[in-house]
Amino acid sequence: MSQRPIGVVGAGTMGQGIAQVLATSGFPVRLYDMAEDALERARGAIDKGLGKLVAKEKMSEGDRDAALERLAATTALEDLADCAVVIEAAPEQPELKERLFRDLSRLSEDAILASNTSSLSLTRLAAVAERPERVVGMHFFNPVPVLKLVEVIRAEQTSDDTVARIEALAEALGKTAVRVGDSPGFAVNRLLVPMINEAAFLVQEGAATPEAVDRAMKLGAAHPMGPLALADLIGLDVCLAIMEVLQEGFGDPKYRPCPLLRRMVDAGYLGRKSGRGFHAYS
Ligand code: CAA
Numbered sequence: 001m002s003q004r005p006i007g008v009v010g011a012g013t014m015g016q017g018i019a020q021v022l023a024t025s026g027f028p029v030r031l032y033d034m035a036e037d038a039l040e041r042a043r044g045a046i047d048k049g050l051g052k053l054v055a056k057e058k059m060s061e062g063d064r065d066a067a068l069e070r071l072a073a074t075t076a077l078e079d080l081a082d083c084a085v086v087i088e089a090a091p092e093q094p095e096l097k098e099r100l101f102r103d104l105s106r107l108s109e110d111a112i113l114a115s116n117t118s119s120l121s122l123t124r125l126a127a128v129a130e131r132p133e134r135v136v137g138m139h140f141f142n143p144v145p146v147l148k149l150v151e152v153i154r155a156e157q158t159s160d161d162t163v164a165r166i167e168a169l170a171e172a173l174g175k176t177a178v179r180v181g182d183s184p185g186f187a188v189n190r191l192l193v194p195m196i197n198e199a200a201f202l203v204q205e206g207a208a209t210p211e212a213v214d215r216a217m218k219l220g221a222a223h224p225m226g227p228l229a230l231a232d233l234i235g236l237d238v239c240l241a242i243m244e245v246l247q248e249g250f251g252d253p254k255y256r257p258c259p260l261l262r263r264m265v266d267a268g269y270l271g272r273k274s275g276r277g278f279h280a281y282s
Contacts, residue, residue, distance in 0.1 A: 004028075004082060004083060004084035005027070005028040005029060005030050005072075005082065005083050005084070006022050006027045006028070006029055006030075006083055006084060006085050006086070006087065006169075007029075007030045007031075007032060007080035007083035007085070007086035007087065007111075008022070008029060008030070008031045008032065008086075008087050008089060009032045009033075009077075009080070009086060009087070009088040009089060009090055009100060009104070010032075010033060010088065010089040010090040010091070011031055011032075011033035011035075011038040011039050011041070011042035011073070012038070012042075012089065012091070013142060013273075014089040014116055014140060014142060014144060015031065015033070015042065015089035015090075015116075016042040016045050016046055016144075017140065017142065017143060017144025017145055018087055018089055018116065018140055018144055019031045019042065019046065019071060020046045020049055020050070020067075020144070020145055021144055021145055021173050021174075021175075022173065023046070023067040023068070023070045023071045024050070024059070024063075024067045024145075025172055025173045025174065026070070027070065027172075028070045028072070029070055029071045029072065030072050030073075030074055030079055030080050030083060031071060031072070031073045031074070032073075032074050032075070032076075032077055032079065032080055033073075033075065034075060035075070036075055039073040039074075039075065042073070043071070043073060046068070046071065047068065049145060050064045050067060050068065051064070077100075077103055077104070077107070078107065080104065080107060080108075080111075081107040081108055082108070083108070083111055084110075084111060084112070085111060085112045085113075085114060085165075085166070085169060086104055086111055086112070086113050086114065087114045087115075087116060087138055088100055088101070088104070088113065088114065088115045088116060088117075089116040089140075092117060092118060092119070092120060092238065092241050094120055094124070097115065097117065097120065097125060098124075098125065098128045101113060101115075101125050101126075101128050101129045101135065102128045102129065104129075105128075105129035105130040105131060105134075105135075106130060109131075110134075111134065112134050112135075112136065112162055112165055112166065113129060113134055113135045113136075114135075114136050114137065114138035114166055115135070115136075115137055115138070116137075116138060116139055116140055117137060117139070118139065118185075118186075118189055118238065118242060119184055119185045119186070119189055119241070119242045119245040119246070120245065121155075121182060121184075121249075122135065122136065122137045122153050122154070122155035122158070122182045123155040123156045123157065123182050125155070126155040126156070126157040126158065127157070132155070132157035132158075133157055133158060133159040133162060134158075134159070134162050135155055135157065135158060135162070136152065136153065136154065136155065136158045136162050136163060136166050137151065137152065137153025137154070137155070137180075137182070137186070138150055138151075138152060138153075138166050138169075138170070139151035139152075139153060139186060139188075140175075141188070142233060142234065148174070148175055148176050149175065149176060149178060149188070150170040150173075150175045150176070150177045150178070151177075151178055151179075151180045151186050151187060151188060152166055152167055152170065152177045152178065152179050152180070153179075153180050153181070153182055153186055154179065154180075154181065154182060155182050156182065163179070167179075183249075184245050184246050184248075184249030184250060185242060185245065185246050185249075189242050190246065192230075193239055193242045193243060193246070194243070194246070194254075194255065195227050196227045196228070196230065196231045196234075196239050197239070197243050197255075197257060197258050197261060198258075199213045199217075199226075199227040199228050199231070200228070200231070200258035200260050200261045200278075201258045201260070203228070203260060203278070204258055204259065204260035210226075210228045210278040210279060211279075213226055213227065213228055214226020214227065214228050214229050228277075228278035228279070229278070229279060231261075231271060231277065231278060232271035232272050232277035232278055232279055232281070233271065233272055234271070235270050235271050235272075235273055236261060236264050236265050236269065236270050236271050236277055236278075237265050237270050239261065240257055240261050240262060240265050243255060243256075243257040243258075243261070244257060264277065264278075
C-alpha cells in the first residue's frame with residue numbers, strides 16, 4: 001500500500017491533519033480540495049505543525065522536508081485516480097459526500113473509499129458507489145496528529161478485506177483502530193456530543209457558567225478539556241449537526257438539540273474557527 005499514493009479529499013481541519021499524519025508516516029499523499037486557497041491554507045498549517053515538531057526536536061529537518069515532499073495538492077479529482085485509498089474529509093453535507101463517492105468510485109477499479117464522516121450513514125454512502133464493498137468509515141479525531149483513535153465503521157456492504165486493509169493503514173499511521181457498526185454517531189460521538197449538548201443546557205438554564213462547567217469536568221472527571229471548550233474546538237455547527245443526526249436516526253427526544261446551541265450557531269458563534277463560541281478566542 002505504501003507505493004501507491006493515498007488521497008485525501010477536503011483540506012479543512014480534519015483533511016489537513018490526516019494528510020499530515022499520512023505524509024509523516026511515509027505515504028505519498030494527494031490532497032484534493034476544490035478551492036485553491038483552502039489547499040494553500042492547509043499547506044501552511046501542515047508546514048507550521050511540522051515546524052513545531054522540529055523546534056521540539058521530535059522530528060529532524062530532513063524528515064520534515066521529506067514529509068512535505070510526499071505531499072501534493074490538487075484541485076482536480078482525477079489526480080486521485082491512481083490512489084490505493086482515498087479518505088474523504090469533506091464538509092458533512094450528505095449530497096456533497098454522495099456526489100464525491102459516486103465520482104471517486106468511477107475513477108478507479110480497486111481503490112478503497114474511506115469516509116471520515118462523523119455521523120452520516122456509511123451504508124447510504126456505499127450505496128451510491130460503483131463497488132460498495134470497498135467503502136468504509138475511517139473516523140479520525142481532532143487534533144488528528146495527537147489523538148490515537150480511528151473508528152473503523154463497516155457499512156452493510158463493506159467486505160472483510162476492506163476492513164482489514166483500513167485497520168492495517170490505521171496501524172501504519174500509529175493509530176489504534178476500533179471497529180464500530182454503522183449506527184448514528186458511531187461510538188464516540190454518540191457519547192461525547194450528547195454530553196456537550198447537556199452542558200449547553202446547564203448554561204441555558206443558568207445552572208452554571210461555561211467556565212464552571214468546564215472546570216468541573218476537568219477536575220471532577222479528569223477530562224483533558226471541559227465539554228464546552230471541546231465544543232468550541234469541534235465547532236458548534238458540527239456538534240449541532242451530530243445532535244440532529246442522532247435525533248433523526250433514533251427518533252428519541254433525548255437527543256433534542258439544546259436551543260442555546262442552535263441560537264449560537266444561527267448567530268455565527270461557531271467556536272474557535274469564528275473567534276467566539278462558549279468562550280472567546282483572540
Ligand atoms: N496539532 C498537532 N499537535 C497538537 C495540536 C494540534 N492541533 N494540539 C496540541 N498538540 C500537541 C502539542 O504540541 C503537545 O505536544 P507535546 O506534548 O509534544 O508538547 C500535545 O499535543 C499537548 O498539547 P498542549 O500541551 O498544548 O495542550 P493539552 O495537553 O491541553 O492538550 C489537547 C490539548 C490535545 C487538545 C487535549 O486537550 C485533548 O486531547 N482534548 C480533547 C480533544 C478531543 O476530545 N477531541 C475529540 C473531538 S471529537 C472529534 O474530533 C470527532 C468528531 O467527529 C467531531
